[in-house]
Structure formats: structure tokens, C-alpha cells
Amino acid sequence: MVTTDGILINTFLEMESGAVRALEEFGNGKIRLYPVGPITQKGSSSEVDESDKCLKWLDKQPPSSVLYVSFGSGGTLSQNQINELASGLELSGQRFLWVLRAPSESVSAAYLEAANEDPLKFLPSGFLERTKEKGLVVPSWAPQVQVLSHNSVGGFLSHCGWNSTLESVQEGVPIITWPLFAEQRMNAVMLTDGLKVALRPKFNEDGIIEKEEIAKVVKCLMEGEEGKGMRERLRNLKDSAANALKHGSSTQTLSQLANHWENLTKV
Template sequence: MEEAIVLYPSPTIGHLISLVELSKLLLNHKSSLSIHILLPTEPYSAGKMDTYIAAISATYPSIKFHHLPTVTLSTTTATHHETFILEVLRLSKPLIREQLLSISKKYTIRGIIIDFLCTSGLSLATELNIPAYIYITSCASFLASYLYLPTLHEKTTKSFRDIKEFLDIPGLPPLRGTDMVKPFLDRDDDAYINFLDFAIQTPQAKGIIVNTFEVLESEVIKTISDGLCVPNNCTPPLFCVGPLILADGRQRTGGGSCKSSSDGGVPECLTWLDSQPSQSVVFLCFGSLGLFSKEQLKEIATGLERSGQRFLWVVRNPPADNIGVAITPQSDPDLDSLLPDGFLERTKERGLVVKLWAPQVEILNHSSTGGFVTHCGWNSTLEAVCAGVPLVAWPLYAEQRLNRVVLVEEMKLALSMNESEDGFVSADEVEKKVRGLMESEEGKLIRERAIAMKNAAKAAMDEGGSSPVALSKLVQSWKPEK
């Protein structure tokens, strides 16, 4: 029978894109493979997947998407958006089993690659005797904290949000308790309990695949591989196959209005960038879920105006619920009511505000882009690394505070946007960090390091580079034992 690999992503657009990019690499390495991607119910509407999936299906017939039957959530309220994802995946577990059995009737399944959010499916792979690999959509530094979570849990009875001293995690710089992954902060929260269970299960996998590359995180990769993050168990082999990022910068994954210009469909924001000096524009964008209050939007605007820097800023409406992220369809924001009076008029010669969405990969790779204020989502971080663009790190949710510490302290690719205890960032801080990135000596050093890391990322993905070598070892591990 034909050989197949099954991929089980979290049903969210950012995680899906990352695994689809991995699928493309696998097909380049072994074109005879049949790739099957299992798609549970979307837990919320952060970005429309249909167009993306249709485009991939049309271009890569060897990648087959399996839409699982719809499940209905038992709750509509939660502290974290990840809670909705975990609930969907729990309810989908019997559906995943049925799908794996169905695929196995026509194909020889050599392995299943499971998004770490879908670790509840690991027991199914064991039951059906399918080699299972956990896929980490974030960095190796996150993986270190994740694998070490059971050890930290045993060392304290406190929630991380209440721990004042620095945490000592192998391979990582000192972390404050509040810099841990957001769903990890309260040990009594259902999300924490789920992730703790997943972290305990992860060493049972045949391997762990990480969307990173060796030069970017060499120390922490070695620390994990040496078994220091799982002191009471064996650590599976690590396969660092990144950077896996969206190849087509114009791929639209949500609503938005970076309108096409009248001269052939080029987005207006790219045409505007064409008219700006080299490396002069600061790009501000906060992922598919990032939202700010009306008060915070006004502070950002004031800081940008005072900074005197050119800017391209993607703006959304403030959050409408207590979760504070964009898990419902977004309407066009009324910029005049959200931003300070006269701001758009006063800054029109050096700034452009875009509603909802912009082609991020293309903007980051544009010669006029000189800096990126980002939420530190790992996909966005890798896109900036591959474009050689220096960062201002402003985390909002998930593991982004941990990513900020690593980007600033270890990788030295970012300045830190510092917030008050309630998470608010002042106009003065926005002005200081935007100007610092573009004008200061520290900003210059970060820019030089960003360009060097861009070259390192390219070398990692070139033939014979560390990532293709890791991918080859991964494929070799699928061969049946004699």
C-alpha cells in the first residue's frame, strides 16, 4: 500500500499553516508520500481557513484534508482562548480514531505528527500502533519550559502568577513566574491541568519536531537533547526543521482592508511602502488574535506621533469580551473614533493606518521596512528573522512573554516594550522604544544581529543545512524496524 503520514494540527490558522509548510518539505523530500491532515471543528473564527485550504489542495494534490464532523462546545465562556481549543480536541478524540482507522485501510501510516495542543491524541497513536511525533509550533525555548513544567509543578504549591522569585529552567535565562505561558499561570485552571498532563505524556512520543533552527537556539536545543528538561524520563529525539513560515506573503487568513490599488491588485500598503526611504518604516502588527483597548490604541497613536518615525500600523476594534483576543469575526474599525482627534491628518505624510489585515510577509521583506513592533507570536517572529528585521517585543497572550525574554536576553533581536502591572503601555514608552529601535546605538546592534540571523536562517534551510539534515533523519525514523 501507498505510504502515508498523518498530521493533526490545532484547528487554528497559525498552527495549520505551520504544519502545511512542514508537509510541503516532506513532499519535497519524498514525493511518493501521501499527506493526510485532520481538521477538527474550528473553536472560534479568528481567520477564515476555507480559501487557504482550497489553495493548498489545488496546488498540492498529495496533501489531503479531512474535515471531521462538527462538535458542539459545552461552554461559551473561558479565561483563555486555548480552553475552547482543548475542549474541541477532547470531543474530537473518537472522531480522530475513526479517521485513522479509515486512512489505514487504504494506506500504510508511517507516522502521525501531532500538534502539542492535540497531545490528547497521543494515546490513540499508541493504541493503533502508529509512531507518534509531537510538533511544537513555537520555539525550543518554549519546549524547554513545557517539558520542565512537571518538575516545576512538584517544586512548588504556588501558581506561577504568585511566584516573585525567578524560575530556574534548564537552557533558559531567568524567568519571572508571570513570564510563563499565560494558560500556565494559575495551577487550578483547567487549561493548566490539561497542559501539565500533556507535558507528562510528551516524552512517550517517538520524536519531537520543532519549528526552529539550530543557530537560533543552539544552547537550549542542546540542553533539551541532553535530557536536562526531563530529569526523570528519557527525552525523545529532537528534530529542528525550521524556519517554517508562510511562503506566500499575500495569503489572506482573515478579514481586512489593506485595499488593492487601482494599478493591478497590489495592496495599497505595499504601494505606499514603495514611496518610503529604505529601512525607514516601523511596522506594527499583532497577529491574528491581538487586540487593544480604545485607551491603549490612543496611547500607541500618541507615541507614534511623538516619535517622528514613519509607520505602518494595523488596527482592529477593541475586544468585546473578557478574553481580550479576536475569537469572533472582526468588523472594520472606525479609526476617527478610536484614534486621537486629527491624528490621521497630522501623520498622513509619514504614516499609514490599515484596518484589520495586511500582507505581513511581504511588508517585512520590503526594503522600506526597518523595524517591527510585534506580539512575539512565533510565526511572526520567524517571519521577521527570515526578513532580517529588528523587533520591539510587546507580548499579549499564549507563550509570548516567554518569547520576549528569549528574544531580548538570549537572541538579542529585540527591544522590550515595558508595560505597567496591569499590562498598559504608555505613549512615552511607545515613543521611546520605536525611536530607540530606529535611531539608537542599541537599535543599530539589534539590526546588525537581525541581518546576520537572516543569513543563518537561509543557511539552515539550504541543501546540507541543519534543517534539511534534521528532516532527513525524521523521515529515516519512519522506516519500519527489521
């Protein structure tokens, strides 16, 4: 950081003003931070066509009734944890759209090569049949931005990667945090303790989130008063995110940066 006079960061002041100030203080005021976000990728129409099934399924669900479950492009769970998550979703009685990847050998595994096997074969016996009226499981990938922006989606069980975090905030969808590695744990703390727009389930002594805990947290987010409060806070944050790009803090920051560069060329 000491070799530069400025850093562009994909966030916005209304979401992370404290973090921005702390980083500037770390640089003793010599380094300027430029929050220019939230910047997210909308995805191509061809990708959406490939996942037409899940979007059509969402079209048939009531407003704000579906929990979207995804651990990103590299997040995997152990077979034991997949079993507990499946049982917890079933026990909750809530509608869900689950993007499932084949299991890894350990709960804390990071990015792994995609398995050639069908992820659906790792679900508990009879799960798909028992939950077919309320749930949909898709292998490996879904058009996340389109899913989160759908009016039937009312919650997001997420690994808390930064892109997923920004996308959820932009769409006003409250989160159940399930960080797996790297900065995801810090993002989860910010969402739960800082912004108070997320719930975090508890692990047992073996590092597993059990089905009863999953069902409890899912029902709390989708039906409980705590979930309602999070939606209200997220509505305000969603508006702030839109304003930051339209005519607010991020637009002003970009304008200041452009003026700074213009002045440098005059020297």
C-alpha cells in the first residue's frame, strides 16, 4: 500500500464506511481509497437460457417464499454435511432452490476440481421425491443474479463470497451465512454483527451444522420477526447501493478521481 497513492475498491461508503476509514488511517492519510461499487456482473442471456428450468420453477412460487442455497463456484461440503443440510431444509418446511456440487473429503476444503459424477446422487435416499413440491435441486450452477432478483426469492444461504454479498445487498435479500474459507468469514461477521442483515447457524463440536439448527435458522429467516427486521434494513441498504451508483457516494468518488487524474496531467 505504501507504493501507491490510491486504491479502487468494489464497495460503497454506506455499507463499509468504517472499514474505509480504518484503511485510510492505516496509511496515515497518505493513501486515498476510492469506493466505486457495488459493481457486479449481470450474466449473459445464453447463460440464463441454459438455466431456464430453475427460473421457470421460481415463476411458480409465491413472493419471497424461496430460500436460495449456493456456496459459489468453488464451495463444497462433506457428504455428512450435505446430508444434514438436506434434512434441515426438509425439516424446515420452506421452499428452496439448491445449487448442489459433489461433496469434498473435508468440511474445510477449498477450491476443488468439479467431479464428473452427478451431484444429485449424493443426496439422501428419497429426498428429491419427498421435497419435489417445495424444492428444486440443480447441479453445479444457476444464474445467481437472476435468481436473487426474482420476486419469489426471500432468503439466501450463502458462503459469503464478496460477489455474492454485493449481489444479495443489491437485491435486498437477507442471508444465512455459511463461510467456508478466506475472506468469507470476515464478510459473514460484517453481515451479521455489523449490518445486521444476516443470521449465522452454529456448528457442533465436529464442525458440522446439524439439521435441527439449519431448520431453526431457515424458519427464523423466512418466517420470523428477526427475518422481517433484516428485510427492512436491507431495503434501506439496497436503496443506498442504487443511489451510490446513480448520483451518490460512488459517483462522487469517481468524479473526484477523474479530477485528480486530470490535475496530474497538467503538472
